Amino acid sequence: MLKQEAQLYQRWVYLNKLIAFQDTEPVKIITGIRRCGKSSLLKLMIKHLLEQGITHEQIIFVNFESMQFSNMSVRELYEYVKARLPQDKKAYLFFDEIQRIEQWQDAINSFRVDFACDIYVTGSNAYLLSGEYATYLAGRSVEIKMLPLSFAEFIEFQGYSIKEKKDITGVIRKKIYDNEGDLADAQELLALYMRFGGMPGLADINLNIDNALVLLDGVYSTVVVRDILERELRKEQRQITDSTLLRRLIMFLADNIGNSTSVTSISNMLVNQKLLENNTKKNKPAVQTLQTYISALLEAYVFYEIKRFDIKGKDYLRTLSKYYIVDIGLRNYLLGFRDVDTGHIIENIVYFELLRKGYDVAIGKIDNKEIDFIAVNAERKIYIQVTESMNDPATREREFAPLRKVKDNYEKIIIANEVLNTATQDGIRIVKLIDFLLAE
Structure with missing residues (x-):
């Protein structure tokens, strides 16, 4: 029995961006951490196209997470799509997690050049947009950066609605209402958001710690294995092979969100705990090892780095960046659901x-x-x-x-x-x- 499609929740901010670029030449690239809703966004776009009169035969959807396509070569991908193109009509091509196909950019560029088509792809790693990709499709693509749910989206996914109402002073404010039209406790909902975060999968479970742990553990495991450890092996770069050390680094960064820090200070802490070896004789100090790990976490959209700007000097400073975690629920999963x-x-x-x-x-x-x-x-x-x-x-x-x-x-x-x-x-x-x- 085939899996039934889960309910599609609207993500209007991102869907409207896709619609704005519909039927234009640029390849639409949707990036973001795994499980943040990229696959659902493609399905929402397909639903929009069908509502606009596009036929099913014009739409080709390939999900590279499926075993059906997992070992496909770039040439096989090209032939697969070519054999299914509609006659005398524009095709709409959707490729989910395309980075799992080596040299994928060759096929995308060929589709763009050879056929009348509109192309949409997703990827869970920033290297999707680097290297050869930049050479093949520079200036011919647009990136849509997707994040987990905002607080407003979280509210709507939980079955509440947001409406504008005038308060007693005449000021228009937004209020939150439940599905029976009663005013909801906004602070209580915000507390839930600050505890469980905004991964879309939360909409399908009861919001309690046990359920959240299962969901967030799946997100963490998938990101670490598929987008960091396996990704390095595919690229034949084996710098990241120690999952224990990687998890320790993730926990350190999660515990220090918003704190000014440097790679050197993080390295010193890990060296003191004997989690890194500072082997300067081989010109491979712990700082270089750690920078490789941090870069992989940034590329997988687990953490975001923010630079410091000297307001008087009007220039960016090279020291003491800050790191923020993409979803606060992931932080609570890693550190324990503590109210601190x-x-x-x-x-x-x-x-x-x-x-x-x-x-x-x-x-x-x-x-x-x-x-x-x-x-x-x-x-x-x-x-x-x-x-x-x-x-x-x-x-x-x-x-x-x-x-x-x-x-x-x-x-x-x-x-x-x-x-x-x-x-x-x-x-x-x-x-x-x-x-x-x-x-x-």
Whole structure:
């Protein structure tokens, strides 16, 4: 018996991006960590095409996770697609996890050149967009970077709805309602999001620790094995073969999200714990080994690195980056579901929400102060501080101080989970975390 298709939940932010590039020449490349919803996005796009009158015979879908295609060569892929192309109609080609086919870019480039087709591919590793790919398809592709669920998506996946309502002061705010139309507890839902994260598979299970552990263990195991360890073997680069050391590094980075760190400091810690050998005589110091591991984690979209920017010097600094984990549920799975370090958890969530909203993000440095984020897009530049609470006077002053040092006229805000007074002060606006996460 064939597997029944699971329910498709809408991901409008990403689907609308695909639709915007429908029937254009660029190859649509969807990237992101495994299990974040890339396969479902392809199916949503296919559903959209069928609703627009495209026929089933015009659509060719190949999932390279299936045993049917697992050992296919690039030549066999080309012949497989060629034999199924519709006559006198445009074809729509969908390739899921295409990086599992060696020299895949040869086939994609040939499809683009030889046939009237619209091409969509997904991949779970950043090297998909490097090397020979850049040579073959430079300027002829568009990348759509997919992340796990935002808080707003998490709410909708759990069966709630978001509606705009005026409060007693006449200000329009977004409120959350359950499927019976009753007002939901937004803070309670946010607490669930901060605990379990935003992997789409959570929508299909009851939200408890046991179920979440099973789901998140599957995500972790798949990423580590298929996108890091096996990936290195396929490329004949055996630098990453110690899964225990890799897990120790992952746990260190997960435990230190939002902390300024360097590869050297991480290396020293692991060397002290005898998890790395500092063999400088062979010109292979622990720092180089560790950089290989970290690069693999970044390529697999498990962690994201953020650089520091000197606001006065107007240049990026080479030291002390920060790392954020792609899904806070994965962090809790690795470290245990402990209710500590809420400030850094909120910071992690805000960072990825800024990415979802289309900002380029850096850490700000001004004199001896640090600003959590500088967020820039084509239209806006925002200086942002993030904190758990703004109710303590000492905390308020600590968060205001770095922003006061910035003398330009760009927007400055403080995002806080708990805040009694949201009045603007010294041109600095205070925003509740929930309002920020639910904003368009």
